[in-house]
Amino acid sequence: MGILQSSCRAKEEEDEIPIYPDFQNHYISWSPKLLKLSILIYKALKGILRKIGSIFSDAEPLLPVPNPASRGISTEPLLLQTPPPISDDEDLECDEENYLLGSAEEETVVVEIKTSFIQERWIKHYSSGHRILLVGEGNFSFSACLALAFHSAPNIIATSLDSRAFLEKHYDKALSNIEELRSRGSKVMHKINATTMANHQLLAHLKFDRIIFNFPYVGLKGFKNLPRQSQLACQQKLVRQFLENAREMIKENGEIHITHKTNGFHGEWRVVSLGRGCGLRLMEATKFNYLDYPGYNTKCGFGGNGDFNCNPSKTYKFQR
Ligand SMILES: C[S@@+](CC[C@H](N)C(=O)[O-])C[C@H]1O[C@@H](n2cnc3c(N)ncnc32)[C@H](O)[C@@H]1O
The missing domain is CATH 3.40.50.150 (Vaccinia Virus protein VP39)
Structure with a gap:
């Protein structure tokens, strides 16, 4: 009977969210989530700092701009465009999907910067x-x-x-x-x-x-x-x-x-x-x-x- 009662209680405890959960169990079940949340916050902060940095740094090369005024073979270096300002309302929310998007954007920027080092010739x-x-x-x-x-x-x-x-x-x-x-x-x-x-x-x-x-x-x-x-x-x-x-x-x-x-x-x-x-x-x-x-x-x-x-x-x- 005692065994039956205790197994029933265990079942009830499984179904209900405990009001005062055992601290050790609570810690064990929430720690991966906390870890994940900290990583996401860290990534978000890193992204924000990088973007702020790019606003204040010297004009960083991005996309090549064709030079319509050029005539003849030109050995002039490619004209470079300063990065567009980041708008205030830009979505910096850091859910997992955005984080993934963020890393794809980072790759694109790297490719664009590489492209900008190739000299444009006419x-x-x-x-x-x-x-x-x-x-x-x-x-x-x-x-x-x-x-x-x-x-x-x-x-x-x-x-x-x-x-x-x-x-x-x-x-x-x-x-x-x-x-x-x-x-x-x-x-x-x-x-x-x-x-x-x-x-x-x-x-x-x-x-x-x-x-x-x-x-x-x-x-x-x-x-x-x-x-x-x-x-x-x-x-x-x-x-x-x-x-x-x-x-x-x-x-x-x-x-x-x-x-x-x-x-x-x-x-x-x-x-x-x-x-x-x-x-x-x-x-x-x-x-x-x-x-x-x-x-x-x-x-x-x-x-x-x-x-x-x-x-x-x-x-x-x-x-x-
Ligand atoms: C006078 S030649 C000029 C060739 C070359 N563009 C040049 O400047 O030395 C004309 C060219 O037009 C091409 N041609 C004619 N009909 C064509 C078509 N339907 N599609 C693509 N090329 C065509 C011919 O094959 C030929 O090479």
Whole structure:
């Protein structure tokens, strides 16, 4: 009976929260919680102190800021931005979820600081801080020139409509330019059609600061035998469809650049009004000088290793 009574009491004690709990048991059951709470308070205080420190410390490098005023290859160090002030109402609550979030943010800051130590470099309109997509490349000398100017160029994706085999057969420097690009961290892709690229499985989800098509030209076999008006319609269709696709793939303030000859037949393409028809506005049409891009060879696109005369021509810059 005594045993029964004592086991009943033990059951009751288990179910009820004791009013005067035994101090030793209380200590044993609460100590891990106290420990956890102290750790959380410690982390919160550490986070607050770090943030206060960053407000008062000298401008700490964070994200790179592109320098739109720069022209030509720049060896100027990257302009750095001071960290944004921490707002008073910022949520510094320290529950476990926030703590986890906090550590992810810490990692992001470290990555950003590392990025800011990489020097930003410019060549003409292009910066190592831009995400750049090049389409319709000939022997990849233009993209290789950009990559060389940037030193390290993981920000470049350079593409051709032509296969690697075609390029190898027709352009003596294509493979070395491709090698140059790859060694600097750029991506090289072949058989990329500029008129459908917005649906390409690897490119579709990407957004770029600059999309570049130098001297777009439909160069099908026998094309020259078509009536002039049909040729013009084909060339305009290429430009229009490229612009429509590129429009989907630029960032909010991104730019689409078409470099195009301005004389004779080329002048009839009406590139600017094609852009307008695609909902793009012309920001600038600037004289193009291939000497600004050391090593650039202009290729016809349908074989033949010779360079074509690209004068006179302009770079048309479009924005949404
Ligand atoms: C006159 S070449 C210029 C080549 C190169 N951009 C340069 O500046 O040396 C025209 C290029 O447009 C490319 N092209 C034509 N139609 C294309 C398309 N639908 N998508 C991508 N490239 C295309 C051709 O393969 C060719 O390389």
